[in-house]
Amino acid sequence: MKEWIFTTDHKRVGISYLVGSMAAFAVAGTMALLIRMEQFNPGPGITDNPHTYNTWLYFHGAAMILAFLIPGLTGFAANYFLPLMIGAPDVAFPRVNSFSVMLFWLAIVLALLNFVIPDPADIMWTGYPPYSVMTEGNTAWYVFVVHMMGFSSILGAINFLTTVIYMRAPGMGWNQLNVFVWGTVTAFVMQLIFIPALAAAVTLLLFDKYLGTHFFDPAAGGDVLLYQNIFWFYSHPAVYVILLPALGILFEIVATMSKNPVFNYKACIYGGFWGTTLLAGEVWIHHLYVSGMPDWLRIGMMVSTILISIPVGLMTISLWGTLYRGAITFNTGMMYASGALFFLLLGGLTGIPNAMTVVDLHIGETSFVHSHFHYVMAMLATFALIGGVYYWFPKMTGKYANEGIGKLGFWLNFIGVNVTMFPLMLIGPLGMPRRYYDYPMVPELAPMHHLATYGSLIVLLGMAITLINWITSAIAGEKAPLNPWGSKSLEWTHTDSPPGPGNFKGGTPVITEDWTPYNYGK
Amino acid sequence: MRRVYMALQSLAATVLLAPLAFASEGAEGGKTAGGVPLASNGLPNPSAGWDHLWEELMIDLVVIGVLFGGAALYMLLKYQAKSPDEQGTGPRLSKVQAIGWALIPAFVFMSDDLFLAAKGWSLWSVYRNPPANSLEVKLTAVQWGWSYKYPNGVETDVLRFPSHKPVVLRMTSEDVIHSYWAVKYRVKEDVMPGRITYVWFNPVNEGKAYVTCTEFCGTGHSQMYGDIISMPQGEYDAWMASQVAPAAAPAPAPAPAS
Numbered sequence: 001m002k003e004w005i006f007t008t009d010h011k012r013v014g015i016s017y018l019v020g021s022m023a024a025f026a027v028a029g030t031m032a033l034l035i036r037m038e039q040f041n042p043g044p045g046i047t048d049n050p051h052t053y054n055t056w057l058y059f060h061g062a063a064m065i066l067a068f069l070i071p072g073l074t075g076f077a078a079n080y081f082l083p084l085m086i087g088a089p090d091v092a093f094p095r096v097n098s099f100s101v102m103l104f105w106l107a108i109v110l111a112l113l114n115f116v117i118p119d120p121a122d123i124m125w126t127g128y129p130p131y132s133v134m135t136e137g138n139t140a141w142y143v144f145v146v147h148m149m150g151f152s153s154i155l156g157a158i159n160f161l162t163t164v165i166y167m168r169a170p171g172m173g174w175n176q177l178n179v180f181v182w183g184t185v186t187a188f189v190m191q192l193i194f195i196p197a198l199a200a201a202v203t204l205l206l207f208d209k210y211l212g213t214h215f216f217d218p219a220a221g222g223d224v225l226l227y228q229n230i231f232w233f234y235s236h237p238a239v240y241v242i243l244l245p246a247l248g249i250l251f252e253i254v255a256t257m258s259k260n261p262v263f264n265y266k267a268c269i270y271g272g273f274w275g276t277t278l279l280a281g282e283v284w285i286h287h288l289y290v291s292g293m294p295d296w297l298r299i300g301m302m303v304s305t306i307l308i309s310i311p312v313g314l315m316t317i318s319l320w321g322t323l324y325r326g327a328i329t330f331n332t333g334m335m336y337a338s339g340a341l342f343f344l345l346l347g348g349l350t351g352i353p354n355a356m357t358v359v360d361l362h363i364g365e366t367s368f369v370h371s372h373f374h375y376v377m378a379m380l381a382t383f384a385l386i387g388g389v390y391y392w393f394p395k396m397t398g399k400y401a402n403e404g405i406g407k408l409g410f411w412l413n414f415i416g417v418n419v420t421m422f423p424l425m426l427i428g429p430l431g432m433p434r435r436y437y438d439y440p441m442v443p444e445l446a447p448m449h450h451l452a453t454y455g456s457l458i459v460l461l462g463m464a465i466t467l468i469n470w471i472t473s474a475i476a477g478e479k480a481p482l483n484p485w486g487s488k489s490l491e492w493t494h495t496d497s498p499p500g501p502g503n504f505k506g507g508t509p510v511i512t513e514d515w516t517p518y519n520y521g522k
Numbered sequence: 523m524r525r526v527y528m529a530l531q532s533l534a535a536t537v538l539l540a541p542l543a544f545a546s547e548g549a550e551g552g553k554t555a556g557g558v559p560l561a562s563n564g565l566p567n568p569s570a571g572w573d574h575l576w577e578e579l580m581i582d583l584v585v586i587g588v589l590f591g592g593a594a595l596y597m598l599l600k601y602q603a604k605s606p607d608e609q610g611t612g613p614r615l616s617k618v619q620a621i622g623w624a625l626i627p628a629f630v631f632m633s634d635d636l637f638l639a640a641k642g643w644s645l646w647s648v649y650r651n652p653p654a655n656s657l658e659v660k661l662t663a664v665q666w667g668w669s670y671k672y673p674n675g676v677e678t679d680v681l682r683f684p685s686h687k688p689v690v691l692r693m694t695s696e697d698v699i700h701s702y703w704a705v706k707y708r709v710k711e712d713v714m715p716g717r718i719t720y721v722w723f724n725p726v727n728e729g730k731a732y733v734t735c736t737e738f739c740g741t742g743h744s745q746m747y748g749d750i751i752s753m754p755q756g757e758y759d760a761w762m763a764s765q766v767a768p769a770a771a772p773a774p775a776p777a778p779a780s
Contacts, residue, residue: 050741124738130715131698131739218716224699225714258601260610267624290701290736291712292719295650299643306635313631314624320594321623326610327603338598345590349583356642358649359579362572362708365701365736429576431705433736436744441732486607521609 005102008094011499013101014080015396017071018389020101020108022467024067025382027112029463031060036420036456039436042443050437054122055137057435059114061125062142064378065238066149067108072385073245074153074191075104078160078184081392084491085178085517087169087509089502092162100155107148114141124435126235127202129216129227133209140210143202150195157188157195169490171511175269178489178517179255179262182269183248186277190237194281198234201227225291232284239377240280244273246340246384247315253337253391254319256487258328261518263321267314275311279304289360298357305355312348319344329485332406336387339414340380347376350425368428371421379417386413386466393470394484398497399477405469412462419455423448489517557641558648561726563686566648568723572708575645579638649709652722656688663693663700663713666742668733676765681733681750683725684758690722701737704750712737725752 004012034056038045047053083091091097114120122137132139164177164185205227207213214220216227255262262268285293285301319341328334350372353359363369393401424432427449431442439445483492491499494509554560558571601610615623659681660671670691671677683689693702693713703710707723735746753761 050744054738054741054743122740126738128699128738134698135740218714222716224716258610258612259603259608260612261614263612264615264620264623267620271624271628290710292714292717295646299646302642303636303639306639307632309635310628310631313627316590317623317627320590320597322612323594323597323601325612326597326601327608328598328601329603329606338594341594342591345587345594349587352583352638353576353579356575356579356638358572358642358646359575361649361710362576362705364710365703431732431734433703433734433744435738437741438744440745441734441747521611 008098010079010083010091013097014076016101017075020105021068021072024063024108028060028063031056033456036453039449040453041446042439053437055120058121058124063111067111069242069381071104074187077388081491082181082184084495084503085181087490088167091159093159096155096159100152103148103152107145111145132205143206146202150199153191154195157192160188169509169511176516179251180248182273183245186244186273187241190241190280194234194237197230201230228288232287236284237280240276242377242381246381249384249388250337250340253333253387254322255518256485257334258323258326259520260322260326263318268318272311272315279308289357290364302357332403332410333387333391335410336383340383343375343380363429365434366428367424367432367434370434371425374421394480395497397474399473400480401473402469409462409466412458416455416458416462420452423451488519557644561724565653565688565724567726568649569708571645652690653688656690657683658690661691661693663695665697665740666746668748682761684755685725685728685752688722688724690720693719698739699737700735700739703736704733706731710736728752
């Protein structure tokens with residue numbers, strides 16, 4: 001136990017992130033089930049107290065984003081695989097890395113305590129004032145969780161950027177990096193630039209609520225929109241902090257399982273990943289389309305938002321092109337990746353109406369938006385992460401995950417999330433707002449809510465099967481060879497399963513000029 | 523800033539929209555202004571314009587979606603490995619091909635984007651410019667309800683208006699942020715303390731509709747809905763007279779309109 005808590009080994013830190021983020025996922029997922037059950041019919045359902053329901057909504061959103069998706073991708077996946085992919089024995093600052101994961105665990109514990117304190121936070125993950133200042137809920141709880149997660153991420157960002165810049169294997173050039181490495185690098189660049197904005201916003205919230213300042217209080221000359229502007233200046237890039245590493249994992253799986261090089265690598269990296277990073281900080285007003293911002297700003301950011309489709313389009317073309325004339329093997333990892341491609345398409349395309357200011361005047365803040373970001377962010381990233389765990393399972397454990405149970409879990413999850421989220425997309429424009437405890441004004445939408453609730457129960461079954469499969473396979477799975485998928489990437493070709501201390505037995509691999517992690521067919 | 527904005531807007535409209543406006547007017551034969559349908563009262567009908575734009579968007583999305591989705595499905599099924607050692611034979615791009623595969627898709631996406639943005643912008647201009655002779659009502663939001671105040675000082679919690687005249691709401695909140703969504707009229711805008719925002723709509727038809735709050739505002743968030751009623755002018759006048767009458771009586775005088 002001690003060697004896991006105080007470990008400085010990047011692989012153990014990674015596993016620690018995985019366990020923590022899966023715990024957060026389980027609790028936040030349970031909240032989602034409760035939300036779905038409450039919305040099953042109009043009127044009070046499993047609770048007759050809307051406040052209780054609001055605390056579920058708060059926890060679901062905040063924990064899924066801050067404690068599951070971001071740490072799952074930039075904590076677990078980056079920690080475990082990035083040093084292996086670039087041929088490094090560990091990260092640049094292993095002790096700082098150890099401190100990062102401790103902060104993360106502290107934040108998780110603090111977040112979970114929200115269920116036992118007498119006045120739990122009920123301010124949604126966005127925490128807009130004046131509500132978050134006026135509520136009797138414990139806003140400080142939210143602020144301190146954000147602070148700790150933020151600290152943890154900033155330390156991680158410095159650590160990983162240093163690692164990639166200084167610790168690549170001898171001879172490894174920038175155009176020989178795995179796409180996942182680029183996904184992590186761009187995500188951490190954004191974390192480094194934008195987290196301080198979020199930290200400032202929530203700290204001012206803390207001052208307003210507990211120290212009597214008036215930053216967001218119009219009665220004393222403050223401005224309620226100031227918070228929303230600073231908050232989304234971070235929180236839109238945060239979407240890409242989740243999307244880019246998730247796409248990175250998809251590229252790893254798709255390239256390896258198709259035995260093809262990544263199609264148009266440079267356009268994908270410099271146009272797609274860096275283009276998205278460049279635009280990330282210029283689009284936040286699209287979260288404030290109906291917030292009374294000046295008209296010119298809403299139109300200006302409509303154009304910048306809509307231009308995001310260019311880098312995302314380039315990454316999409318690269319993903320699709322990598323399949324072209326491939327030699328595709330459908331294992332569980334590849335099935336999750338294919339599912340995620342579908343979510344990318346549906347979630348990306350439904351982003352276009354959301355990006356248009358005038359269209360948002362009707363569908364903004366409805367369950368259409370709710371469904372859109374679940375497809376493009378939540379479901380895509382979760383499927384990428386689960387697919388990644390299946391893909392790297394033989395590397396982490398030395399054993400195969402059970403394929404039959406894995407595929408059964410995939411179909412349950414894939415059908416389940418679609419049955420949940422697609423009906424919610426349809427009822428948004430028909431008059432279903434987000435974050436509703438009850439919907440007495442549109443009782444005719446109940447059948448769609450029934451469907452969505454049944455879908456969420458299917459997901460529960462799928463996720464339970466997936467988790468059980470991982471645990472039983474890790475203990476008693478069939479032994480796997482070192483490179484079962486025939487990958488060309490360093491984490492498969494040059495390390496044990498699982499890799500020992502220092503990662504590379506025969507010393508750091510030396511990279512030749514014609515090597516790439518995707519040089520299939522050579 | 524406003525002048526620059528107007529200049530930019532007319533420039534973009536001229537370049538991008540002129541042919542479109544002609545095309546759509548020619549095709550439908552109905553009266554439009556900048557692609558937005560006009561209602562029987564001769565004023566633009568934003569919600570009809572919204573529905574039209576939504577339809578076009580859905581066609582655009584379905585076409586792209588079927589194209590990409592079909593391609594993915596085809597490749598996933600067609601290029602399956604026959605043996606575990608088989609390698610893919612994906613194309614190695616030359617420098618020119620690589621640049622082409624970046625620039626051409628970028629150009630195509632950008633054209634589609636700007637095309638949509640221009641359409642959105644012209645409808646947006648209609649949404650943000652209330653006609654001159656609108657019925658102007660003040661709206662105040664509180665946790666958890668809406669109250670309206672007419673120019674003559676009458677206050678109600680159900681909005682009634684004549685069906686042929688556009689309605690503008692000047693909105694503010696007394697406590698937290700709310701958002702006013704008139705579902706039938708395809709419009710919403712946040713209602714905030716310390717700021718005044720507005721929405722307008724052209725009622726066109728008679729009938730009852732609902733509005734509801736779409737910005738999280740506490741335990742009563744989902745109960746913050748109410749009726750808005752579009753009625754014939756005569757009925758509206760009679761209703762307004764019945765509201766004004768008690769105020770005219772000597773009994774406890776309500777605060778006069780300021």
